[in-house]
Amino acid sequence: MRYSITKEWKNPGAPLADTVLIEGLVVETVVGVYDWEREVTQSLVIDLEMAWDNRVPGKTDEVADALDYAAVSTRVESCLQTLRPKLLEYGAEVLAKTLQDEFGISWLRLAIRKPGAVPAAKAVGVQIERGEKTETGAR
Numbered sequence: 001m002r003y004s005i006t007k008e009w010k011n012p013g014a015p016l017a018d019t020v021l022i023e024g025l026v027v028e029t030v031v032g033v034y035d036w037e038r039e040v041t042q043s044l045v046i047d048l049e050m051a052w053d054n055r056v057p058g059k060t061d062e063v064a065d066a067l068d069y070a071a072v073s074t075r076v077e078s079c080l081q082t083l084r085p086k087l088l089e090y091g092a093e094v095l096a097k098t099l100q101d102e103f104g105i106s107w108l109r110l111a112i113r114k115p116g117a118v119p120a121a122k123a124v125g126v127q128i129e130r131g132e133k134t135e136t137g138a139r
């Protein structure tokens, strides 16, 4: 008899490790603490890792069961363009809460980079993790 080794078999009750990814999403918005920065738009680069139970869309092949990365990307852009944050920290906090509330994401890791803000660096930025990974991926 053959046994397939599943996560549940190895570690019942463990948080689901599945995620949906968005990497290198470029958003043009007003951002920054200095007066000149309130007069221009600059590029932010967003990386997102979001807990989701991919077993369900993996069975049904229905986007309605998936965390739609296209829909999330559109919301990331509209959120940051409306917010026009001074600090990346504030942008990250509001964006994380917006995505968790609107898409039912239990846990996410979010990085916002601001290329060119420090000319000697490739990019500077912030990274946050919010929420808990649950057994099913749901909130």
Ligand SMILES: Nc1nc2c(c(=O)[nH]1)N=C([C@H](O)[C@@H](O)CO)CN2
Residues within 6 Å of the ligand: 031, 032, 033, 034, 037, 086, 087, 088, 089, 114, 117, 118
């Ligand atoms: N931790 C942070 N430090 C700084 C930020 C920020 O958002 N978080 N922002 C700035 C300025 O806006 C800078 O990017 C202008 O080049 C400075 N430090």
